[in-house]
Each structure stands twice: as structure tokens, then as C-alpha cells.
Amino acid sequence: MLLAVAITQGGFTTHSMNMGQRYMQLSNTYAFNKDGSIPLHISQPPPNPNLFQSGPALLRVVTNGIPRNGTLLIVSNGQFSGQPTLPVSPLPNSIQLNSASGTAPQSGTGSTQSRLHTVEIIAAIVGAISVIGVAGGVFGMYIARRRKAAAMHMAPGA
Numbered sequence: 001m002l003l004a005v006a007i008t009q010g011g012f013t014t015h016s017m018n019m020g021q022r023y024m025q026l027s028n029t030y031a032f033n034k035d036g037s038i039p040l041h042i043s044q045p046p047p048n049p050n051l052f053q054s055g056p057a058l059l060r061v062v063t064n065g066i067p068r069n070g071t072l073l074i075v076s077n078g079q080f081s082g083q084p085t086l087p088v089s090p091l092p093n094s095i096q097l098n099s100a101s102g103t104a105p106q107s108g109t110g111s112t113q114s115r116l117h118t119v120e121i122i123a124a125i126v127g128a129i130s131v132i133g134v135a136g137g138v139f140g141m142y143i144a145r146r147r148k149a150a151a152m153h154m155a156p157g158a
Contacts, residue, residue: 003030004062005042007075009055024052027088031095041092045075047085 005028011020027043040061045052058070077084 002064003028003040005040006060006062007045007052007057007073008060008070009052009057020053022052022057027091029091029094031092043088043091044086047087049085 004025006023006025008024009020009022011018011022013019024045026045029041030038032038052075054076055074057073057075059073060070061068
């Protein structure tokens with residue numbers, strides 16, 4: 001199982017530009033328990049406040065490339081002063097439970113399906129751009145003919 005944990009900030013929008021977006025993957029480890037639970041150990045962000053500023057953020061767990069619903073949190077110590085930086089704490093090692101059982105899709109099935117969806121999306125975008133281009137060309141020809149007809153009508157002696 002591929003498991004990642006990330007925090008994201010949406011940034012802010014001004015003058016039609018979205019700035020200040022942040023995405024940071026956090027170190028994590030996990031263990032499989034006999035009761036079926038999977039405790040997840042997550043590290044704190046690196047000790048550099050310039051990498052991820054204080055404020056609202058979403059904590060997301062990504063399993064096998066699929067992001068799960070995010071949990072809103074505030075990255076801060078609650079003070080208006082400078083944010084303290086602490087050294088990164090070590091995490092316990094991941095533990096695999098050999099007696100765990102279950103089924104998983106065959107390798108490559110999900111990625112092939114994902115690629116097919118990507119190809120379909122790209123084909124739809126290219127098709128839409130082509131339709132817009134053809135419609136623009138037809139409209140341009142129509143306008144050019146109307147201008148030519150108007151110029152012929154306005155010319156003296158015509």
C-alpha cells in the first residue's frame with residue numbers, strides 16, 4: 001500500500017491570479033494491527049516557517065495515488081509573535097503484519113484506467129479547441145464577405 005500525507009494551502013486570489021499556494025508532503029509511518037486498525041504516525045512540517053506559513057490548511061491522506069477528504073486545520077501556535085521552530089522528531093518504523101489478509105487490484109489496473117481517463121480528457125479538450133477554431137474561421141469568412149459586399153455597395157458608380 002502506497003500511503004502519503006500532505007498539507008495544502010489554497011493561497012489567495014487577486015487580479016485573476018492565485019498566489020501563495022503550498023503543498024508539502026509530510027514524512028509518515030504506519031503499522032497494521034491484528035484488530036484491523038492502521039495507526040498512522042505523521043511528522044511535523046520541517047523547521048522552516050518559510051516553507052509553509054502559518055494559517056489554515058488541509059491535511060490529506062493519499063492512498064495508492066487517490067487523495068481522501070481533507071481535514072481543515074490551523075498551522076500555528078496561536079500567538080501573533082514569531083512562530084517557534086522545533087527540530088524534526090523521529091518517527092517509529094513502519095510495521096507490516098504478516099498475518100494480514102485481503103485482496104487488491106492487479107498491478108497496473110488502476111494506472112491503466114487512469115491513463116485512459118487522461119487520454120479521454122485530452123481528446124475532449126483538443127476536440128473542443130478544434131470546434132472553436134473552425135467556428136472562428138467560418139465567422140471570420142462571413143464578416144470578410146459582409147465587409148467586401150458593403151465596400152462594393154458604397155463604391156461610386158457601382
